[in-house]
Amino acid sequence: MKASDKVDHQRINARLDEMAKIGATAGGGVNRQALSTEDAAAQSLLIAWGAEIGLEPSIDEIGNLFLTLAGTDPGLDPVMTGSHMDSQPTGGRYDGIYGVMASLEALHAIVDAGMKPARGIELVSWVNEEGSRFAPSLMGSGVHAGTRSLADALALRDADGVSVAEAIEALEPVLGHVPRRPLGRQAACYVEAHIEQGPVLERNGETIGIVTGIQGKHTYRVTVTGEAAHAGTAPHGERKDALMAAARIVLALGREFEDPEDITRYTVGRFNVSPNAPSVVPREVVFSIDLRHPDGARLLRMSDSVQEICAGQAGPCTVRAVRLYEAAPIVFDDGIQDLIEKAASGLSVPHRRMLSAAGHDAGLMQHACPSGMLFIPSKDGITHNEAEYSHPSDITEGARVLADVLARLAG
Amino acid sequence: MKASDKVDHQRINARLDEMAKIGATAGGGVNRQALSTEDAAAQSLLIAWGAEIGLEPSIDEIGNLFLTLAGTDPGLDPVMTGSHMDSQPTGGRYDGIYGVMASLEALHAIVDAGMKPARGIELVSWVNEEGSRFAPSLMGSGVHAGTRSLADALALRDADGVSVAEAIEALEPVLGHVPRRPLGRQAACYVEAHIEQGPVLERNGETIGIVTGIQGKHTYRVTVTGEAAHAGTAPHGERKDALMAAARIVLALGREFEDPEDITRYTVGRFNVSPNAPSVVPREVVFSIDLRHPDGARLLRMSDSVQEICAGQAGPCTVRAVRLYEAAPIVFDDGIQDLIEKAASGLSVPHRRMLSAAGHDAGLMQHACPSGMLFIPSKDGITHNEAEYSHPSDITEGARVLADVLARLAG
Numbered sequence: 001m002k003a004s005d006k007v008d009h010q011r012i013n014a015r016l017d018e019m020a021k022i023g024a025t026a027g028g029g030v031n032r033q034a035l036s037t038e039d040a041a042a043q044s045l046l047i048a049w050g051a052e053i054g055l056e057p058s059i060d061e062i063g064n065l066f067l068t069l070a071g072t073d074p075g076l077d078p079v080m081t082g083s084h085m086d087s088q089p090t091g092g093r094y095d096g097i098y099g100v101m102a103s104l105e106a107l108h109a110i111v112d113a114g115m116k117p118a119r120g121i122e123l124v125s126w127v128n129e130e131g132s133r134f135a136p137s138l139m140g141s142g143v144h145a146g147t148r149s150l151a152d153a154l155a156l157r158d159a160d161g162v163s164v165a166e167a168i169e170a171l172e173p174v175l176g177h178v179p180r181r182p183l184g185r186q187a188a189c190y191v192e193a194h195i196e197q198g199p200v201l202e203r204n205g206e207t208i209g210i211v212t213g214i215q216g217k218h219t220y221r222v223t224v225t226g227e228a229a230h231a232g233t234a235p236h237g238e239r240k241d242a243l244m245a246a247a248r249i250v251l252a253l254g255r256e257f258e259d260p261e262d263i264t265r266y267t268v269g270r271f272n273v274s275p276n277a278p279s280v281v282p283r284e285v286v287f288s289i290d291l292r293h294p295d296g297a298r299l300l301r302m303s304d305s306v307q308e309i310c311a312g313q314a315g316p317c318t319v320r321a322v323r324l325y326e327a328a329p330i331v332f333d334d335g336i337q338d339l340i341e342k343a344a345s346g347l348s349v350p351h352r353r354m355l356s357a358a359g360h361d362a363g364l365m366q367h368a369c370p371s372g373m374l375f376i377p378s379k380d381g382i383t384h385n386e387a388e389y390s391h392p393s394d395i396t397e398g399a400r401v402l403a404d405v406l407a408r409l410a411g
Numbered sequence: 412m413k414a415s416d417k418v419d420h421q422r423i424n425a426r427l428d429e430m431a432k433i434g435a436t437a438g439g440g441v442n443r444q445a446l447s448t449e450d451a452a453a454q455s456l457l458i459a460w461g462a463e464i465g466l467e468p469s470i471d472e473i474g475n476l477f478l479t480l481a482g483t484d485p486g487l488d489p490v491m492t493g494s495h496m497d498s499q500p501t502g503g504r505y506d507g508i509y510g511v512m513a514s515l516e517a518l519h520a521i522v523d524a525g526m527k528p529a530r531g532i533e534l535v536s537w538v539n540e541e542g543s544r545f546a547p548s549l550m551g552s553g554v555h556a557g558t559r560s561l562a563d564a565l566a567l568r569d570a571d572g573v574s575v576a577e578a579i580e581a582l583e584p585v586l587g588h589v590p591r592r593p594l595g596r597q598a599a600c601y602v603e604a605h606i607e608q609g610p611v612l613e614r615n616g617e618t619i620g621i622v623t624g625i626q627g628k629h630t631y632r633v634t635v636t637g638e639a640a641h642a643g644t645a646p647h648g649e650r651k652d653a654l655m656a657a658a659r660i661v662l663a664l665g666r667e668f669e670d671p672e673d674i675t676r677y678t679v680g681r682f683n684v685s686p687n688a689p690s691v692v693p694r695e696v697v698f699s700i701d702l703r704h705p706d707g708a709r710l711l712r713m714s715d716s717v718q719e720i721c722a723g724q725a726g727p728c729t730v731r732a733v734r735l736y737e738a739a740p741i742v743f744d745d746g747i748q749d750l751i752e753k754a755a756s757g758l759s760v761p762h763r764r765m766l767s768a769a770g771h772d773a774g775l776m777q778h779a780c781p782s783g784m785l786f787i788p789s790k791d792g793i794t795h796n797e798a799e800y801s802h803p804s805d806i807t808e809g810a811r812v813l814a815d816v817l818a819r820l821a822g
Contacts, residue, residue, distance in 0.1 A: 197641070197644065198641070198644035198645075199644075215643065217643070219689060230608070230609070230768065230769075230792075230794075231676060231678035231680055231701040231703070232626065232628070232676055232701075232703055232768030232769050233608065233609035233610075233676075233768035233769070233792065234676075235673045236670070236673055236675075236676070236677070237673050241678075243661070243679055243680075243682060244661070244662070244665060244679075247657075247658040247661045247662050248662065250654070250655070250658045251655070251658050251659065251662065254655060259647070262646045262647055262648050264647075265642060265643055265644075265645075265647070266647070267642035267652075267689075267690070267691075267692055268654055268655075268693075269642055269654075269684075269687070269688050269689045269690055269691045269692065269693060270684065270687050270688060270689045271654060271682065271684045271687065271693075272684075272687070273680075273681065273682045273683075276680070276681050276682065276683070277680050277681060278630060278678075278680045278681045278699035278701055279678070279680055279701050280678075280680045281678055281680065282679075282680060282682075288689035290642040290643075290689055290690050292642070292643055357641065357643030357644035358641070358643050358644065381641075381644065383641070
């Protein structure tokens with residue numbers, strides 16, 4: 001008997017529906033922001049469901065919630081699995097919570113199958129993955145993995161001035177009874193299920209994405225400075241038109257980053273013109289560059305060319321490009337990728353290896369232990385949106401693959 | 412004796428300084444908006460100065476103020492001269508008011524020279540040239556020349572909801588004693604002096620610009636519609652990036668309108684991106700086109716190519732270009748241009764024929780009678796700005812040329 005045999009299609013989908021009621025929005029989505037009362041309600045419900053199969057809850061200092069299935073050999077580091085339960089303000093019903101429910105269902109299946117794994121398995125719900133209430137995102141996993149300081153995270157404040165520490169304190173009446181645990185306890189490995197948040201699986205008729213890594217990302221703020229002038233009088237030969245220079249730069253970068261394989265992602269999403277008046281030659285343009293690629297060396301090479309291309313297209317204007325953010329690509333553990341692939345093949349579920357374009361808690365966990373991810377399809381690739389949708393049969397298939405992967409990892 | 416001999420350098424410059432006190436701003440400029448109490452104070456002062464040399468004031472239904480020097484032959488249409496006294500909210504001390512003061516000084520000189528011209532000469536101060544309180548601009552001259560309806564103009568409202576009619580009514584206590592006159596009384600011709608509002612005369616060391624006409628102007632609002640997408644996930648091959656399409660269009664139009672003679676004026680001054688977020692592929696860009704040329708046929712030809720160029724560069728996006736405004740070029744009367752040139756040559760004042768890039772009351776008057784303009788230099792071409800400056804000797808030279816032109820026109 002395999003663990004996946006015991007995954008219950010009705011149960012996991014019913015539980016996802018139940019979770020979607022907590023913070024439900026009129027538009028069919030969810031507003032369940034980090035450390036809100038809705039978030040605490042979801043955690044309480046998760047603890048209750050875990051208790052049904054003997055999972056022991058614990059919370060660390062930053063508010064990550066763990067549900068532990070004990071292993072037969074207490075000397076071995078546990079296998080960790082999970083995702084997050086917080087959402088965007090007008091978020092969907094699947095982002096994050098799917099991975100938590102898939103992990104719970106996988107543990108349920110392992111227990112129901114009568115398996116007694118050597119390693120413990122810990123389901124984790126990372127706090128504040130979205131970063132929409134307390135920016136930046138990926139807070140709980142970052143503090144756990146040691147890429148972010150606990151003190152800095154506790155001091156983050158939301159728009160109302162409430163700090164993370166105060167928000168945790170405020171949830172004491174609901175979660176105060178849950179035992180505390182030390183921060184950053186070592187795990188043997190980490191596996192996360194998540195919705196794809198992109199269109200690739202759906203378009204290719206595949207159910208499981210074996211995530212090979214997370215692409216790297218650099219961002220820039222580019223300021224092009226020219227000179228305001230009267231649209232009627234200023235001769236073109238004497239103009240310092242910041243908009244024309246910015247347009248040349250934007251298109252020249254596009255040519256430079258042209259990629260026959262269509263892997264490079266180059267986006268100018270923000271573009272602000274001053275004084276932005278119809279009859280005034282623009283004095284200044286400030287625009288953003290978002291540049292992503294899974295190959296760290298290539299990303300760096302492209303990113304390093306930004307300054308020169310900007311300067312080369314500035315004409316009579318001056319240009320300043322400031323690198324704001326720089327995240328190297330993440331490559332997930334080969335062994336875990338192989339395990340996910342074997343599990344999917346074993347269940348005859350169509351799958352593909354693929355990159356994640358978005359950041360995930362698993363990316364930070366890869367710094368702490370061998371980690372991996374599996375994706376299930378997102379309808380039309382829509383995400384961070386109330387219309388987010390994943391098909392119930394894909395929900396179940398993801399949990400089945402995860403169950404077999406965890407059973408194997410826990411021995 | 413020529414009329415110009417009697418132009419008084421001290422008087423005209425002192426009077427300009429006096430006028431600059433009405434609505435003076437802390438930054439050394441003027442805030443004297445149309446039909447404000449400051450505007451009425453300036454009109455009262457003008458009437459008083461006119462009375463010193465026997466000029467008869469009258470006001471028409473839209474609030475244009477006329478000061479009339481009677482001619483010896485009442486059967487002849489009068490020569491008209493003037494400009495405007497209203498300013499931008501942070502306007503300069505010369506825009507408009509210079510032409511009114513130059514006309515007053517010219518009349519003073521004609522009277523002082525003992526000339527008795529056959530035609531009357533009417534000094535006019537056009538109401539609301541700037542359009543900064545009651546948009547659009549060129550209101551008084553437009554109503555006088557019949558290019559705009561009186562009723563529509565009276566119904567215009569300022570930002571506080573006050574109509575032109577109500578603003579005129581409110582000035583009754585100050586200007587109510589001034590005799591009324593019928594709207595649009597015919598003139599033989601019209602000549603206006605104005606600051607250049609551009610750098611051409613100063614750069615070329617010339618004092619008088621003989622204005623040959625006003626360039627035509629077309630404006631567009633272009634809407635490029637694509638599709639918002641995630642900067643990390645959306646493959647370039649599937650993007651509908653409105654910003655990239657807009658940048659292509661803006662540069663393609665620039666190539667199309669390239670002009671070795673540097674006469675064409677093509678400006679994209681406003682450019683708004685939605686949703687304007689760094690990690691979202693732009694869904695929409697709305698930008699303005701301001702296109703000017705003195706040759707009406709050529710302007711129309713260029714303007715008519717906008718649609719096709721937009722469509723040709725839109726790629727996967729859709730684009731809609733709406734023509735918002737269309738003003739044909741104005742060509743001023745040849746005879747008046749020649750008269751100004753003769754007057755300037757007669758006084759050995761360096762001069763050049765030149766176009767006006769900006770609109771002026773004289774442009775509308777050309778629809779009603781043979782009209783012309785002369786410019787004096789603007790320091791660094793700065794205008795609509797408290798730093799606006801014209802040199803006192805240029806102030807006087809402009810008035811001297813105008814005096815000889817008016818004397819000749821009035822016979």
